[in-house]
Amino acid sequence: MGCSKNLIDSERLLRQLEAKGYSVAHDATVPNGEYVVVNTCGFIADAKEESIDMLLQLGRLKERGKIGKLVVMGCLSQRYMDDLKTEIPEVDLWYGKFDWKNFISLLPDRAGAEKKKPHDWQRHLTTPPHSAYLKISEGCNRFCAFCAIPLITGRHTSRTIDEIVSETRELVESGVREFNIIAQDLSSYGTDIYGTPSLARLVDTLADIPGVEWIRLHYAYPADFPLDVLDVMARRDNVCKYLDIALQHISDPVLSNMRRHIDREATLRLLDEMRRRVPDLKLRTTLMVGFPGEGEKEFEELLDFVRTQRFDRMGAFAYCEEDDTWAARNLEDSIPDDIKQQRLDRLMDVQQDVAEELQQQMIGRRLKVLIDRYEGLTAIGRTQWDSPEVDPEVLLPDTPGLTPGDMVTVDIIDASAFELTGRLCNTPDDTAV
Numbered sequence: 001m002g003c004s005k006n007l008i009d010s011e012r013l014l015r016q017l018e019a020k021g022y023s024v025a026h027d028a029t030v031p032n033g034e035y036v037v038v039n040t041c042g043f044i045a046d047a048k049e050e051s052i053d054m055l056l057q058l059g060r061l062k063e064r065g066k067i068g069k070l071v072v073m074g075c076l077s078q079r080y081m082d083d084l085k086t087e088i089p090e091v092d093l094w095y096g097k098f099d100w101k102n103f104i105s106l107l108p109d110r111a112g113a114e115k116k117k118p119h120d121w122q123r124h125l126t127t128p129p130h131s132a133y134l135k136i137s138e139g140c141n142r143f144c145a146f147c148a149i150p151l152i153t154g155r156h157t158s159r160t161i162d163e164i165v166s167e168t169r170e171l172v173e174s175g176v177r178e179f180n181i182i183a184q185d186l187s188s189y190g191t192d193i194y195g196t197p198s199l200a201r202l203v204d205t206l207a208d209i210p211g212v213e214w215i216r217l218h219y220a221y222p223a224d225f226p227l228d229v230l231d232v233m234a235r236r237d238n239v240c241k242y243l244d245i246a247l248q249h250i251s252d253p254v255l256s257n258m259r260r261h262i263d264r265e266a267t268l269r270l271l272d273e274m275r276r277r278v279p280d281l282k283l284r285t286t287l288m289v290g291f292p293g294e295g296e297k298e299f300e301e302l303l304d305f306v307r308t309q310r311f312d313r314m315g316a317f318a319y320c321e322e323d324d325t326w327a328a329r330n331l332e333d334s335i336p337d338d339i340k341q342q343r344l345d346r347l348m349d350v351q352q353d354v355a356e357e358l359q360q361q362m363i364g365r366r367l368k369v370l371i372d373r374y375e376g377l378t379a380i381g382r383t384q385w386d387s388p389e390v391d392p393e394v395l396l397p398d399t400p401g402l403t404p405g406d407m408v409t410v411d412i413i414d415a416s417a418f419e420l421t422g423r424l425c426n427t428p429d430d431t432a433v
Contacts, residue, residue: 002041
């Protein structure tokens, strides 16, 4: 359950189980295993509810003898384990976000177990074989007022460049071409182990690895953003001109209440500098409506910000108070839910108009497209500006004969807010981007 960072933990667990001789299935439609493991999400209310509903459903299956032991791990159990043990007694084994390896040590080896145990970072990919997420750090030191992530994950802890390089090389050997770099806070990468922000150094090193064709950066933090990574992005052809950076708001009173460590003026300067240093940069951001202190004036400021900045990709959500956060302890959640929803709808309407205009500008461009899958005779892929699952896709109707993982040259012939339509260019063009 939950985010791509959780997915990586699940993939590592799968690999460890396979090494001990167990047969495993990811996301089985009808769970019926000797052990069923749920990796829970505890980030926001909807995600927590989804995880709890899944546990209750599996608990009923266990009572009917449809599954064996029920095992829980992840963010929700990290945060609420004592309460959950009382509420869902059907669960046999409880682990948090970091101690799930104890489950591995509990299980005996089976026939076919590998003599050489895998590294902790090795995993069984559940994404398409040409694409993988790559987690470079865990935790966060920012302590934004609304966010429970530091309460779940703890302090920011980076992985070494050497270990990340080893993982990347192994993934390349298995067929991965695209690497989506993720963390709770990319901007702080390396400060804890190298004494200085080291994201640029890491990305430059990964870009040197033969077979790494796309590197895409997710979840940067605007305060103390490492500008030198922009120079690497501009210089390296295999570093996508794409950045996912959560800004949350633009109004100074709201940013102050959010404890975001940045103000409107600094945010605007940062965005200008990003676009100056990286021509053709596409930005994805996340914004929040309804946070305490957001009146109509502050919300209108946010709307105007989205209209003028013209983000290529944007997600948004309404504020929901999270237990034990600074905002929950110190600010009154006084904005009614219906007002929050109205603001969210208005904000996304503005963004949809912006996105459609920007997508229309892609018509006539010649782009490299990574093929993900087929639906009938339509090949479906993505450009360097499109991250899996969250961004628009490129449709190639009546285009048989391609294989997922192929990188092809495409002429864009039509566009909507959420997808492009293209035609395969039979003569590869080095000018395609």
